[in-house]
Amino acid sequence: MVEDAADLLVDALANGRELDLAGAALPATTLAAVLTDTPPPGAPALRLRRATITGLLRLTGAEVKMPVELRGCVFAQIPDLRMAHFAGLALTGCRLPGLRAGNVRVAADLLLDDGFTAAAPVHLTDAQIGGSLRLSAGRLRGAGGRALIADRIVVEGTFYARRLRSSGELRLPGARITGNLDFGGADLSSPTGDALDATGITVGGSLLAGRHNAGPDVAFCASGRVLLAGSRVGGDLVLSGARIERGAAAAAADLVPAPGESRMPVVPGGIVDGAACLVADRIRVEGNLELDDGSRTDGTVRLPNAVVGGYLRLSGARLAGPAGASEFGIALLGDGMDVGGDLEGRDNGRGPLVCAGQLRLVDAHVRGSASLSGIELAAPGGYALLADRLRIGGEFYMRRLHCAGTVRLQNAEIGATLDCTAARLEKPRLRPDGTARPSLDARAATVGKDMVCSEGFLAAGGVRLRRMEVGKSVQFVDATLGTLPSTVIPYALNAYGLVTGELIVRPAAPPSGRVRLTQAQVGTFADSAPLWAAVGGIDLDDFDYQKMNDTRVIDIRTRLRWLKQVMPDYAPGPYEQLAAAYRRAGDEELSERVLMERQSRRSAEAGVAGRIWGVLQRWTVGFGYQPWLAVCWLVLFAVLGGTWFAMHPPPPVDEGQNPVFNPWLFAADTLLPIVNLGQDGYWRLDGASQWIASSLVAAGWILATTAAAGAARILKRV
Numbered sequence: 001m002v003e004d005a006a007d008l009l010v011d012a013l014a015n016g017r018e019l020d021l022a023g024a025a026l027p028a029t030t031l032a033a034v035l036t037d038t039p040p041p042g043a044p045a046l047r048l049r050r051a052t053i054t055g056l057l058r059l060t061g062a063e064v065k066m067p068v069e070l071r072g073c074v075f076a077q078i079p080d081l082r083m084a085h086f087a088g089l090a091l092t093g094c095r096l097p098g099l100r101a102g103n104v105r106v107a108a109d110l111l112l113d114d115g116f117t118a119a120a121p122v123h124l125t126d127a128q129i130g131g132s133l134r135l136s137a138g139r140l141r142g143a144g145g146r147a148l149i150a151d152r153i154v155v156e157g158t159f160y161a162r163r164l165r166s167s168g169e170l171r172l173p174g175a176r177i178t179g180n181l182d183f184g185g186a187d188l189s190s191p192t193g194d195a196l197d198a199t200g201i202t203v204g205g206s207l208l209a210g211r212h213n214a215g216p217d218v219a220f221c222a223s224g225r226v227l228l229a230g231s232r233v234g235g236d237l238v239l240s241g242a243r244i245e246r247g248a249a250a251a252a253a254d255l256v257p258a259p260g261e262s263r264m265p266v267v268p269g270g271i272v273d274g275a276a277c278l279v280a281d282r283i284r285v286e287g288n289l290e291l292d293d294g295s296r297t298d299g300t301v302r303l304p305n306a307v308v309g310g311y312l313r314l315s316g317a318r319l320a321g322p323a324g325a326s327e328f329g330i331a332l333l334g335d336g337m338d339v340g341g342d343l344e345g346r347d348n349g350r351g352p353l354v355c356a357g358q359l360r361l362v363d364a365h366v367r368g369s370a371s372l373s374g375i376e377l378a379a380p381g382g383y384a385l386l387a388d389r390l391r392i393g394g395e396f397y398m399r400r401l402h403c404a405g406t407v408r409l410q411n412a413e414i415g416a417t418l419d420c421t422a423a424r425l426e427k428p429r430l431r432p433d434g435t436a437r438p439s440l441d442a443r444a445a446t447v448g449k450d451m452v453c454s455e456g457f458l459a460a461g462g463v464r465l466r467r468m469e470v471g472k473s474v475q476f477v478d479a480t481l482g483t484l485p486s487t488v489i490p491y492a493l494n495a496y497g498l499v500t501g502e503l504i505v506r507p508a509a510p511p512s513g514r515v516r517l518t519q520a521q522v523g524t525f526a527d528s529a530p531l532w533a534a535v536g537g538i539d540l541d542d543f544d545y546q547k548m549n550d551t552r553v554i555d556i557r558t559r560l561r562w563l564k565q566v567m568p569d570y571a572p573g574p575y576e577q578l579a580a581a582y583r584r585a586g587d588e589e590l591s592e593r594v595l596m597e598r599q600s601r602r603s604a605e606a607g608v609a610g611r612i613w614g615v616l617q618r619w620t621v622g623f624g625y626q627p628w629l630a631v632c633w634l635v636l637f638a639v640l641g642g643t644w645f646a647m648h649p650p651p652p653v654d655e656g657q658n659p660v661f662n663p664w665l666f667a668a669d670t671l672l673p674i675v676n677l678g679q680d681g682y683w684r685l686d687g688a689s690q691w692i693a694s695s696l697v698a699a700g701w702i703l704a705t706t707a708a709a710g711a712a713r714i715l716k717r718v
Helices: 002-015 028-036 556-566 572-584 588-604 608-624 627-647 663-671 688-717
Strands: 018-020 025-027 046-049 052-054 068-071 146-149 169-171 187-197 221-227 243-245 276-279 300-302 318-320 330-333 354-356 358-360 376-386 402-408 424-426 450-454 469-477 491-494 499-506 514-516 521-526 544-548
Touching: 002 018, 002 028, 002 046, 025 028, 028 046, 028 052, 146 187, 243 276, 318 330, 330 354, 544 572, 556 572, 556 588, 572 588, 627 663, 627 688
Parallel strands: 018 046, 025 052, 046 068, 146 169, 169 187, 187 221, 221 243, 221 276, 276 300, 300 330, 318 354, 330 358, 354 376, 358 376, 376 402, 402 424, 450 469, 469 499, 491 514, 499 521, 521 544
Antiparallel strands: none
């Protein structure tokens, strides 16, 4: 029987036809003898179907000069193909208890697909495949937690693992694949916690671990971590529609800090991260990285220091951190990431990005624009978006963003516009003392063009723009600044040291905390009544703006009332700044009214004598800013003095001169300094007339001097 099987194999080989044994037994030694013998001249390949290989097929170090194609065969023992050389090898649909093929060399393709089943690990460590490696629709059950061990494997073609089913870890660290690595629709699970270890691999084409063309529901699924740290991908990294879940071993990580420790999520180093489900530290993707279109994770997606040459697309992904929607744990870790194109998270047809846990982009660099419009971030009581020192070359869109937690952009650099139109930022991070941190914290950030927070923008914990620089304008129009009590929010808007060309603060309702504009430098300032009704008032020390927008719309009395309302204690700076703004707008008269109010408040907070003097200054000469009042008082005193002297004419000093007395000219001559009308010095005054004349002289000097100074200012202006 053995001799008949050998003859049949040789005959089939010589005639180039397939031998179907229909399940009949074939000794492994017979098969090995035929494979290692010199093939007949012109023999194309050995094609064997449905054979039961009994015994151990040992081809260690053997050279098989013909292509070998086994279909639907069953092996009783684990074949030993270590260091063997094959022209080509196909085990399509075969069932094996395992495979030992370390250092195997296959000149063409190695096919382990279409129903290939291995009950123990498939060893392909240091194997070299001259063509493609196919594991598509295979079934690897593994043993000891590992199903495929292919460390440092070299595949000159494409590595196909579409719809592969594995119940053990796939190990490919250090692999080199010239073409694509395709896991489309594969289903991987592992009891070790790592479903796929592709650390440090090099893929010349694309790494595809998303949907399979068999249908939208057939997508890559991994129960266990996927490790891609240090990998290099020459094309795209596609994880569209993938589902990656932590295994039981990884899910045991304790994320809750001990009492008294910081609640900031801990960022572990290296790939030993029990909270991670996708580890792609330092990965380099020359094309695009697509984690979108319904992708789901239940642990941290790690992309620290990753380099993406194209765009990073997260639209439609649902990324859940290891602790879900809480202040603990990170959904996506992208610290130091470099994206050559755009960062997309908005709805592109399959919904927006949804993050349950922190989205972390500290020190990341997006060379194009970033769109997080309409996405949902949930880390209530924590930092939902932590992006300190984030750099974005173009626009940063956060329109209609729904966020439970704080958005922190400290020291960020945005090349064009930061657009937060209609964003809703709620449940901000809390300090240990129970006060809330700002819902939007852009301290020391730089924005090249505009910062827009309008059309229903809401920041429950307020907004901090301390030392921020915005090239064109900062707009808070129809915005809600703070919804929590003022005892919880120190500042509804903290713009200390803000530098911008235009500041528009026209909120939908009075801010629920204090507004701080101290040391801000603004070109144009636009406001509205709700701003000045802010709970806790407004800090205006050293607030510098060049002009007011719509100075004619809001009357001067309203503005002065607002200033008094927010400044219970007198400070000259805000009045001087408002007066300067009116002056630059050409409203000199309004400017002087502001300065008069400044003087009035100053004297009102002085002592009794100061208050009396202030009242006199206000109503007699308008603190020197209304010289016409001095003229009116001069005329009044002249009339009153003339009336008195008309009723009580003084006698002449020298009866011999017989001067003519004119009471009106005498009163004017006494009242006006320097001017001589020919009445002074000819009459003898005593009693009440002497006191009245002395009073007229004093009043004349004071009023005339004030009137002259005011007239000089007017002439100088003209």
